Amino acid sequence: MRFLTKKPAQTEANNAILFMFEDVDSRSEFFNYLNELSDGKLEEQVFKFKATKRNFCEIFKIAINENLRVFIVGLGKKEKLTRRKFSQAASSAARAVKANLQGDSIAVELIDNLEECNSVLANFNKAQCAQILVCALRIGLYEFSRYISTKKPSIETLELICDDITPQIELAAQIGVYTSYAMKFAKDLINEPAQIVTPEYVANLALNIAKEYNLEIKVYNKNEIADMKMNAFLAVSQGSVNEPKFVHLIYKPKNKTPRKKVALIGKGITFDAGGMNIKPASSMLTMKSDMSGAATVLGIIQAISKLEPDIELHVISALCENMTSGSAYKQGDILIASNSKSIEVDNTDAEGRLTLADALCYADKLGVDEVIDIATLTGAVIVSLGNDITGVMGNNQKQIDKFIEISKESCENTWQMPIFDELKDNLKSDIADFKNTGGRNAGTSTAAWFLSNFTKSNAWMHLDIAGTAYLDKSNKETLSGPTGVMIRTLINYLLN
Ligand code: BES
Ligand code: MN
Ligand code: ZN
Numbered sequence: 001m002r003f004l005t006k007k008p009a010q011t012e013a014n015n016a017i018l019f020m021f022e023d024v025d026s027r028s029e030f031f032n033y034l035n036e037l038s039d040g041k042l043e044e045q046v047f048k049f050k051a052t053k054r055n056f057c058e059i060f061k062i063a064i065n066e067n068l069r070v071f072i073v074g075l076g077k078k079e080k081l082t083r084r085k086f087s088q089a090a091s092s093a094a095r096a097v098k099a100n101l102q103g104d105s106i107a108v109e110l111i112d113n114l115e116e117c118n119s120v121l122a123n124f125n126k127a128q129c130a131q132i133l134v135c136a137l138r139i140g141l142y143e144f145s146r147y148i149s150t151k152k153p154s155i156e157t158l159e160l161i162c163d164d165i166t167p168q169i170e171l172a173a174q175i176g177v178y179t180s181y182a183m184k185f186a187k188d189l190i191n192e193p194a195q196i197v198t199p200e201y202v203a204n205l206a207l208n209i210a211k212e213y214n215l216e217i218k219v220y221n222k223n224e225i226a227d228m229k230m231n232a233f234l235a236v237s238q239g240s241v242n243e244p245k246f247v248h249l250i251y252k253p254k255n256k257t258p259r260k261k262v263a264l265i266g267k268g269i270t271f272d273a274g275g276m277n278i279k280p281a282s283s284m285l286t287m288k289s290d291m292s293g294a295a296t297v298l299g300i301i302q303a304i305s306k307l308e309p310d311i312e313l314h315v316i317s318a319l320c321e322n323m324t325s326g327s328a329y330k331q332g333d334i335l336i337a338s339n340s341k342s343i344e345v346d347n348t349d350a351e352g353r354l355t356l357a358d359a360l361c362y363a364d365k366l367g368v369d370e371v372i373d374i375a376t377l378t379g380a381v382i383v384s385l386g387n388d389i390t391g392v393m394g395n396n397q398k399q400i401d402k403f404i405e406i407s408k409e410s411c412e413n414t415w416q417m418p419i420f421d422e423l424k425d426n427l428k429s430d431i432a433d434f435k436n437t438g439g440r441n442a443g444t445s446t447a448a449w450f451l452s453n454f455t456k457s458n459a460w461m462h463l464d465i466a467g468t469a470y471l472d473k474s475n476k477e478t479l480s481g482p483t484g485v486m487i488r489t490l491i492n493y494l495l496n
Contacts, residue, residue, distance in 0.1 A: 001156060014102055015106045018030060022056070022077050025047065037065075038064040052072055057089050060072040087136040094140025101155070104156040105157035106137065111126070112125045126169055127169045130160050131173065131179070134173055136477070139180075139183070179491050190295050191481060193288055197288065199243065199245040199319035202298075203219045215305065217248065222234075228338055233354060233359070244318070250315075251311075263368045264315050265363060265372070266295070267373070267374070272284075276329070278349075289376065296469075297315045304494060318356070333345040337454060343434060343435070345435075346429075352376070352377045353447055360460075363455070372460075378443045380447075391463070392461065394419075395419070406492050410492045418445055448464070465485055
């Protein structure tokens with residue numbers, strides 16, 4: 001897909017998207033331009049006949065001529081708009097264009113002037129609007145059609161329309177382009193079935209990324225993982241014929257000393273059958289997506305390599321399958337992780353935290369300022385927060401506050417879950433330092449408490465994306481399937 005910035009009169013697109021509030025009768029430059037093209041038909045339909053109420057996400061389609069259709073997207077009441085809602089409206093519009101596609105290009109107007117909105121969240125300028133829009137439109141247009149034999153036409157060009165194109169707008173659009181590419185990359189990898197996406201496949205992909213983006217990389221095989229004493233990670237992997245891989249990619253700024261160093265760890269279970277505590281069929285159905293964390297961090301490092309901020313970024317993933325077999329690890333097994341702490345296996349389906357434990361210990365040795373892990377970790381986070389909100393936990397409130405603020409600016413929902421020290425009673429073991437599960441209660445928090453024992457960082461943050469990484473049902477922004485959640489937030493967080 002190509003992205004261009006243009007003035008209203010320069011557009012050559014077959015589809016135009018205009019945003020309009022329910023309670024403000026304003027006419028943008030692009031509206032006026034299209035209205036002239038239509039001999040006043042737009043003005044007549046929208047304001048005289050009131051053919052659209054401009055309710056939130058309501059879409060009104062009007063054909064200007066054979067080659068041009070206009071989609072008016074309702075933004076609802078001005079004071080109720082947030083960035084997330086704006087992104088939902090834009091993505092809905094893109095889906096409407098795609099639903100019955102004519103031509104192969106979309107022109108979409110950049111809006112601003114939202115200062116009167118009550119919510120600071122809606123106060124974006126045209127540059128910020130461009131960044132949001134590029135991502136939102138690509139979310140709306142996304143499809144994974146590789147295995148579908150009837151090929152459909154697709155959108156090739158996206159034009160961002162405004163009268164006063166500035167370097168800031170161009171730059172923000174670029175950030176949006178690389179962010180949306182990272183999302184597409186992650187979603188494609190998550191969609192790809194586990195019969196293809198094995199630990200070795202992901203490791204090879206990481207090697208290709210390293211080559212293409214000129215990054216340092218280390219890929220450890222099973223023997224090397226054993227040499228590093230990552231016995232918790234190894235135990236999870238031992239039930240599969242596909243051997244584990246441990247991947248570590250490094251981005252360093254060119255000729256600059258980094259202003260901060262961050263390690264990003266992504267959970268990389270390429271299939272989670274549950275191990276000997278096997279999952280029921282309905283829960284196992286989407287478990288190819290249990291490597292969403294790994295896909296996320298691999299997407300992000302590509303965007304960061306293009307955007308070249310003056311930070312050092314370490315991307316880490318412990319990749320394996322969690323299977324049942326004669327060689328699988330068992331309930332009651334005692335595992336000594338690489339920081340020498342012992343874990344009694346209470347449930348083999350709580351495997352993510354075991355692999356993350358060794359990855360967190362590894363990150364401790366890199367001398368980074370911050371460690372962030374992202375994982376489809378607990379079913380409990382779905383019970384608590386549903387499918388639209390990512391759980392955030394950690395040991396540094398400043399870091400968490402900043403992250404949550406940036407998530408709002410990035411059109412994503414996050415909510416902090418607590419880690420109290422009392423939780424350790426839930427994971428108490430009689431014969432080891434702790435068990436790997438804390439029972440039914442507070443499952444998201446007990447998982448986080450478990451992880452906290454494997455990091456020495458005083459700026460460690462944990463994102464539980466079990467509810468948000470993969471959707472069974474479409475929501476206003478994203479169709480069912482992988483979402484690429486937290487990529488926008490994490491990229492903005494790293495650039496900030
Ligand atoms: N990968 C799952 C968590 C998950 C559940 C992700 C649903 C996406 C959707 C994780 O490995 C798991 O099985 N967690 C268990 C932990 C339990 C045994 C303590 C869970 O949440 O049921
Ligand atoms: Mn599991
Ligand atoms: Zn899992």
